[in-house]
Amino acid sequence: MKTFLDCFPCIMEQALKTARLATQDEAKIKEILDRTGEMFRNMSMLLPPPQLSVKMYQTVSEITGNIDPYKSLKLAHIEEANKLFESLKILIQDSKEPLLTAIRLSIAGNVIDLGVKTDFSLEEDIQKILKQDFAIFDYEDFKNDILKARRILYLGDNSGETVFDKLLIETIDKPITYAVRETPIINDATLKEARLSGLHEVANLISSGCPAPGTILDLCNEEFLDLYNDADLIISKGQGNFEGLSDENRNIYFLLKAKCKVIASHLNVSLGDIVLKSNKKRG
């Protein structure tokens, strides 16, 4: 997915939010906003939005010396999600359709997205998403593909959401490789946050090599690309991974909540809609 003009004000907003987490020095924050503003001219609209935000995040680290401004928020969200883990596990086990309930919960976990907005209510959103209709619902395909799949690659997204991914992975109950970002970017999970979420207990953890808040194949490492090319089913969580892979012709299932109008419009759904979308060529 290419970048839309609406992404530019959003990148400024993210720059301000990230800068404020990284420092309290107003002059440094102003310098980050100035530099971000100056980047727009040289940003290619043909690249996916997550790729454009990398340079902005690097600027924050460079100016403030803080390479992980979301560190404490990430830990807090993992802790919050971990506290819900056992009760949600029971909810899945007791449900009529455990796989679907686990999918819903893993999408509910996707509200912990600090790239878009910082205020969400996890428990409220869980209750809402457990009942919400899907705007795109390729569930039958997904269920069939999961049954047959032998090499499943799962693309993680936000820290905290990772705990919900663990529930889905346990429910699928097959060997799964779980890929995370190479370096801290927004509140996205790296290997550290994946381990804190207990994902090493249920999956083979790897770094995609990607420093962007999404899966941009051009920026991924060889180990990841081999697994990506070899996988017979890919589960892609969240907007950032969708933005990077929406034009790929692979057996990918996108699980996300449409939290920005650009994504919603690209998916032809409404803001706030939940999606389980196969990108297999239909025919």
Add this chain to the structure above:
Amino acid sequence: MKTFLDCFPCIMEQALKTARLATQDEAKIKEILDRTGEMFRNMSMLLPPPQLSVKMYQTVSEITGNIDPYKSLKLAHIEEANKLFESLKILIQDSKEPLLTAIRLSIAGNVIDLGVKTDFSLEEDIQKILKQDFAIFDYEDFKNDILKARRILYLGDNSGETVFDKLLIETIDKPITYAVRETPIINDATLKEARLSGLHEVANLISSGCPAPGTILDLCNEEFLDLYNDADLIISKGQGNFEGLSDENRNIYFLLKAKCKVIASHLNVSLGDIVLKSNKKRG
């Protein structure tokens, strides 16, 4: 009021919105965003926000050749408000406290602010604001000052809101000078929109000389400044005028709805609150 860091993403958002109204040429819109981003470094944080947005709006005109992108929206909002005029006039006349009802309605008209957001529901907002508690309510002072006042200056804000101002001016029923912007900026009223709202029937219309979406004294003309300095009561509508005049030591009453968090925080009220605030020195 000085500019806050939060104003920068908002200026980018305004640039995009205004550019899209002015042209459908994506390359021109991108150029407007690029130039706006490049302006931040040289924008002084000591100036009030409306002053900073002037250059951005000039860039839109320069690149698109459209000097009044909000033209048709302004006319539509005046028309919408004009249709409500007679019924609101009766509402004021029939109310227990006509002056207060007229003040509430003039604040309700302040929702027609396209600098902050483009979606509002005028009739719904009117009903809400007729019942809403004021977060700051210097009404007794206002009422007393209005009784004594001989030289009242009324600072207009948005087109459409102008029609609601006409209702308040009729209710006050004293000679009033109504000042508007010099040139088109966002949906702010100029002399043209003030006349279309019938304000020439109830007030002496003048241009403040200000090209900014607010009252920035440094940018105002002499005629306005003479009236401003001579007035014994100034009614200031909306955020833009407040941003320009909040630090002035004059007998100004600010009537507004706090529609952005920077203004809300500066006034120590919540987002969405309505305000009738005197800036007289208390003691």
